[in-house]
Amino acid sequence: MVDKKPTFDEMNRADGSPRDTYARYSQWLENQDTARLNAKSAEAEALFRLTGITFNVYGMEEADERLIPFDLVPRIISANEWRTLAKGIEQRVRALNAFLYDIYHNQEIIRAGRLPAEMIANNEAFLPQMIGVAPPGNVYTHIVGTDLVRTGPDEFFVLEDNARTPSGVSYMLENRETMLHMFPELFSQIKVQPVSQYPRALRRSLRACAPPACTGMPTVAVLTPGIHNSAYYEHAFLADQMDAELVEGHDLRVVDGRVAMRTTNGYEPIDVLYRRVDDDFLDPLNFNPDSMLGVPGIMDIYRAGGITIANAPGTGISDDKAIYSYMPDIVEFYTGEKALLKNVPTWRCSEPEALKYVLDNLPELVVKEVHGSGGYGMLVGPAASKKEIEDFRAKLIAKPAGYIAQPTLALSTVPILTEAGLAPRHVDLRPYVLVSPDGIDITPGGLTRVALNEGSLIVNSSQGGGTKDTWVLEE
Amino acid sequence: MRLRISHVTSYTYEEPVPYGLQQLRLRPKSRPNQTVLDWKIEIEGGKLEVGYEDEHANNVDLISFHRGETDLTVRCSGEVEVTDAHGIIGPHQGFVPLWLFQRQTTLTQVGPEMQKLVDALPKADQGLPQLHALMNHVLDSIPYSTDQTATDLSAEMVIYAGQGVCQDHTHVFLAAARALGYPARYVSGYLMMEGQTEQNASHAWAEAHVQGIGWVGFDVSNAISPDDRYVRVATGLDYGGAAPVQGLHFGQGREQMQVALQVQQ
Secondary structure (H helix, E strand, O other): OOOOOOOOEOOEOOOOOEOHHHHHHHHHHHOOOHHHHHHHHHHHHHHHHHHOOOEOOOOOOOOOOEOOOEEEEEEEEOHHHHHHHHHHHHHHHHHHHHHHHHHOOOOHHHHOOOOOOHHHHOOOOOOHHHOOOOOHHHOOOOEEEOEEEEEEOOEEEEEEOOOOOOOOHHHHHHHHHHHHHHOHHHHHHOOEOOOOOHHHHHHHHHHOOOOOOOOOOOOEEEEOOOOOOOOHHHHHHHHHHHOOEEEOHHHEEEEOOEEEEEEOOEEEEOOEEEEOOOHHHHOOOOOOOOOOOOOOOHHHHHHOOOOEEEOOOOHHHHHOHHHHOOHHHHHHHHHOOOOOOEEOOOEEOOOHHHHHHHHHOHHHEEEEEOOOOOOOOOEEHHHOOHHHHHHHHHHHHHOHHHEEEEEOOOOOEEEEEEOOEEEEEEEEEEOEEEEEOOEEEEOOOOEEEEEOOOOOOOOOHHHOEEEEEEEEEOO | OEEEEEEEEEEEEEEEEOOEEEEEEEEOOOEOOEEEEEEEEEEEOEEEEEEEEOOOOOEEEEEEEOOOEEEEEEEEEEEEEEOOOOOEEEOOOOOOOHHHHHOOOHHHOOOHHHHHHHHOOOOOOOOHHHHHHHHHHHHHHOOEOOOOOOOOOOHHHHHHHOOEOHHHHHHHHHHHHHHOOOOEEEEEEEEOOOOOOEEOOOEEEEEEEEOOOEEEEEEHHHOEOOOOOEEEEEEEOOHHHHOOEEEEEOOOOOEEEEEEEEEEO
16 A cells, blocks of 8 residues: 555544444444354355355456355444435436436537547447437436445545446345345344345336336336346346346347337337346447347337337446546536535546656556456556556557546455454445436445455455445434 | 439348348438428338437338248338539538547548548648549549449448449548548438439438538539439438448348339429
8 A cells, every 4th residue: 555544444443443333233243253253154155155146257267157255244334424425426426317418419518618529529438329319207327336435534436437237236135135144133233224125116216217108017127148148147136126027139029119028928018128238239230230139129119219228328428437537527517516426536648748647656546448347457556566567558658548547545444354353455335326207216335345355455346356235324 | 303203122032031120211301402292111021110310310210021021122202392502401400519420430441542542632722622622533533333343342442442333432532521621421312313214223422511611412423512403311421320221130041132213303
């Protein structure tokens, strides 16, 4: 760690005494027998194996599917802290939807000189086919997973907005389920806001976005690329929990001006499709003609008002990390208010002065690909070897506009259970946000990801991170 | 001029088609200097699924094949009144930002051949003079010829081939105009050729955007700006975005297509 500021531990103060939020939990923990806890940890792993919750790690050949490690020490957030966070998230998500609508219509923010046109013109996720399309209720991001990190008592930053296809919500649900199963007594002593309503809330929220062609109770389906996708477990899980059909592209076709799925009673129209297939593969007639995963003609039906696609095609422009750097302006432009949640200060390497600064300070910075996600292709300066830094320097010089850089943040820690007892590890937080014309619904808590290696700042499950149950305390 | 158009496209398949879709951009719109008096599309062997306006304000119809069909016919007919505006379409309208029309597409990528062609362009003032010079330059470099039968050639390949049809000329013009800094788009439509009723194919030309004037049409193959013999049907960044038909079907058999097109006064 190169940070001057001491790391903020969410459980314990510097003197080792528990913070108020954790007081009751710490008390309970003190009375636990270490051997019992270790046994519980093994039990948790067995439970996860039993449910089959796995995650495919790209770039690992030996293991097709892997269990994401679960740590049984919860991450706890007070009701007060959560209220502040939720307000900030809601503001940001509203702004995102207004921004997406604007980009695909008048582009006022560009006309006003608040966002350079190149940010959209060079954005690979910008879909000309969405220009002039107004999705039902003007909702683009039906499901958002805002990544937050904490650096101090009242200091939260948004790391990424994840407006395209945030995954991981099944872990949020399974983690809680597992904790309830293993430590029922804990939940009677400490009042924690529930999360199990998420699948019902998701279904309600999606149904509220039915297209004009829908008559009667909207039919929801989940579109998966299939069993080889890393998040297939989650697709099947969510479909099951929502009591919706899980479908693949070849199950669907255009019938009577709608997209319909094959059922035992013939073809039935789908009103809202929660798709976990990327834009490019969604429709071989309109996008990548080689896609075997999509539904030919779904964009035509969508544009004619025959189906709702969630999230809307083309929302990925806001996941671009160069766009991220403009989020404070974007929030202000569309809400007329200052952003409640802070952005991590970001150097856009496309700007010559920024590039010079970044090249001069590589060992101190985190450098990310503008279009990257999942922790791939990034450099964490303080953790990188000299050779890694020099290799990255060459990449940066070759294509500066492809990168942004941020200071290395002193991410907060929460202890995990190790064989040697409790040990602090860095964490982040991904709350899940549902958007519909009825409003914005944020499940209290979300998914806490934890970097299992001592000192590591990379929490991505694809990079060896684990997860924790996240508690938001009742008032 | 009042033009009567009949455009029949017939597809025959060796094997029955279990499932197939076609996206049609075959419905002209009324606009300044172009009034659609009557237009209909009839489909045999399939049916209309939905219609909508795309981002370029083109009318799009999505049709599906009847299950197990071996013949599909799309029959367009109607009357359009056109007045001569010397190719001038006017100010840009709609939500599509002008910078999008400066994008290189797969079919309009600039390569070494294109660079040579642009470098050899005779000097002319910016705007209309330069674009007219470009139109003539493209036709001089790439004479009209139907010998080349390959479709979907990129602009770069067309220059290398040294000859082409209206679609090829249009792609070369678009790529060059964009390289020179003009927003430019592809137009598909109909042209009444002098002294003949039967036309062998629908036509294509280009439009470039000139500061202070707006969109202006350039028909490279005929080295003129469109007049009252031209009916605009659809526009896009290249052939792919403005094509009269984009289709996709399942099944093994080969497809054969026949076009019968009449444009007359």
